[in-house]
Each structure stands twice: as C-alpha cells, then as structure tokens.
Amino acid sequence: GAGVSQSPSNKVTEKGKDVELRCDPISGHTALYWYRQRLGQGLEFLIYFQGNSAPDKSGLPSDRFSAERTGESVSTLTIQRTQQEDSAVYLCASSLGTSGGEKETQYFGPGTRLLVL
Amino acid sequence: QKEVEQDPGPLSVPEGAIVSLNCTYSNSAFQYFMWYRQYSRKGPELLMYTYSSGNKEDGRFTAQVDKSSKYISLFIRDSQPSDSATYLCAMSPRGGRRALTFGSGTRLQVQP
Numbered sequence: 001g002a003g004v005s006q007s008p009s010n011k012v013t014e015k016g017k018d019v020e021l022r023c024d025p026i027s028g029h030t031a032l033y034w035y036r037q038r039l040g041q042g043l044e045f046l047i048y049f050q051g052n053s054a055p056d057k058s059g060l061p062s063d064r065f066s067a068e069r070t071g072e073s074v075s076t077l078t079i080q081r082t083q084q085e086d087s088a089v090y091l092c093a094s095s096l097g098t099s100g101g102e103k104e105t106q107y108f109g110p111g112t113r114l115l116v117l
Numbered sequence: 118q119k120e121v122e123q124d125p126g127p128l129s130v131p132e133g134a135i136v137s138l139n140c141t142y143s144n145s146a147f148q149y150f151m152w153y154r155q156y157s158r159k160g161p162e163l164l165m166y167t168y169s170s171g172n173k174e175d176g177r178f179t180a181q182v183d184k185s186s187k188y189i190s191l192f193i194r195d196s197q198p199s200d201s202a203t204y205l206c207a208m209s210p211r212g213g214r215r216a217l218t219f220g221s222g223t224r225l226q227v228q229p
Contacts, residue, residue, distance in 0.1 A: 004160070033216065040125065042205055042219035043161070059216060091160055106217065108153075108160030 002026070004109035006092050012115045013082055021077045021112045023092030030072050030097030033106060036061075037089040046090075049075065050097055082116045089113050120144050123206055123220030131228050136193040140206035140220045143187065147208040147218070150182050152191045155203045155222065164204075165191065196227045 005024045013019050025032050030051045035043040045059040049069040060066070064082075069075040079086055093106040123140045130136055138152075149168055153161035165180040167173045167189075173180045179192040189208075193200055203224045207217040 035219075040221065042121070042123070042221040043207075043217070045216035045218070048216055056216065093160075105163050105166065108162070110158070110160050 004092055004094055004107055006090075006109040006112050008112060009110065010113045010115075012117065014117055015084060016081055018078065018080045019082055019114065021079075021090050021114070023075045023077070023094075023109060025073070025075070025092070025094030026107055028072075028096070029094035029107075031095040031104070031106075032069055032075050033093040033095075034067055034075070034077050035091045035093065037091055037111070039088070043091060046077070079114075082114075084116050087114055087116045118143065119221075120218050121206065121208065121220040124223055125221055127224040127226055129226045129228060130196055132196060132198060134196050134227070136196050136200070136225060136227075138191040138193075138204050138206075138223050138225070140189050140208075141187055142189075142208060142218075144208075144210070144218070145184075145187070146210040149209045149211070150180070150189050151207040151209075151217065152178075152180055153205040153207060153219075155205060157202075161205055193225075196225075198227045198229045201225055201227050 007022045032049045034046040037043045047067045048056040064080045067077045089111040091111045093108045095104040095106045121142045152165040155161040167180050170182050170184045177194045181190040203222040205222045206220040
C-alpha cells in the first residue's frame with residue numbers, strides 16, 4: 001500500500017506570505033503528527049492528531065502556525081505571514097493509533113521543503 | 118541544554134567496519150527509545166525500537182539502552198555503503214503514539 005505522502009515537495013515563498021502544506025496519511029492510521037526539521041537539526045514536534053480527540057498543539061512555535069485534520073484523513077499545516085526562520089523541512093508522520101499503542105511505529109512522509117525568501 | 122544530545126559527525130568508516138552511534142539524554146521519564154535512518158531528501162524510517170534498558174538485535178543492527186547512564190547506542194556490524202545516511206535517535210516517555218523527541222542526527226559515510 002501507499003505510504004505517507006506530502007505535497008508540495010518543495011515550496012518557495014516570500015516573507016509575509018501564507019503557505020499551506022498537505023499530508024495524506026497511510027489509510028487506516030488514526031494518529032497523525034507534524035514535525036519540523038531545520039537544516040542540520042533533529043525533528044521538532046509541532047502537533048499531533050488522534051482520531052476525534054482534541055489535537056496536541058503543544059509544539060506549535062507561534063500563533064502563525066495552525067493545522068487541521070478532517071476525520072482520519074488529510075491534514076493541512078498552515079503558516080501565516082511566513083518568516084525566514086520558518087525555512088525548514090516539514091515532515092508528516094502517521095501511526096495506527098490503536099489503544100495501548102505504546103509500541104507503535106510512526107511512518108514518515110518525504111517532507112515539504114519550505115524556503116522563505 | 119537540549120533534552121537529547123547526539124554527535125552530528127560526519128562519521129566516515131571503511132566498508133565492513135563496526136559503527137557505533139550514540140545519544141545521551143537528560144529526561145529520566147523517557148522509556149521508549151528508537152533509532153531512525155534518514156537518507157538524503159527522504160523521510161526518516163524506523164530501524165530499531167526498544168523499551169527500557171537492555172539490548173535488542175536485528176540482523177546487523179544492535180540497539181543498547183542504559184537508563185542508569187541515560188545513554189543509548191546503535192551498533193552496525195559489517196557496515197555497507199548502503200548504510201550511508203543520517204541516523205537519528207528518538208525517545209518518548211509514552212511510546213510511539215506520542216510526540217517523539219529527536220537527537221540532531223549523526224551523518225554516517227561508509228566508504229567502499
């Protein structure tokens with residue numbers, strides 16, 4: 001089956017513009033995560049969706065960042081009024097999200113490379 | 118100070134060498150430890166998953182966790198050029214169905 005897909009693969013934007021990034025999780029995965037990876041850095045957690053529960057937004061760096069997910073399908077990450085420090089790779093992951101899923105694996109997409117000029 | 122520290126490398130070894138990759142961490146609540154491999158311009162893929170202290174072996178890969186020292190390791194035996202990638206350690210207090218805390222990654226180059 002298909003893995004996690006993300007679009008666009010690359011995005012170049014001007015400072016101050018809004019951008020929207022899309023993630024299609026693996027079919028049947030109820031848990032979805034967004035991470036940010038700056039050049040030469042590890043992944044930073046941004047937000048986590050689990051089924052119909054309220055999302056864990058504790059990793060969002062500012063109120064310019066928001067994300068939505070409709071049911072157990074596609075998610076979009078929106079960055080408003082982009083800044084140069086937002087330049088990074090934005091990675092999406094999904095997992096089964098079963099109860100007691102302490103040993104679940106997060107499967108990552110290829111990421112969207114965002115460059116803010 | 119970062120919660121998870123990882124030497125960025127790069128680490129260059131000849132083909133066939135044993136590779137040792139390490140991470141240290143400060144949060145004693147971490148109980149689940151993972152190693153991901155990331156090829157250039159790709160998303161990370163899970164290599165090893167361990168819970169609490171101890172060793173786990175899978176083919177040429179061995180993961181070790183020493184919670185008393187807050188130190189984890191990944192060993193790669195008989196390294197191959199195809200192992201050339203960035204290796205990221207990740208950990209969580211509550212397993213994979215939660216946000217993971219990642220190290221910055223170690224870039225490994227295996228020379229043929």
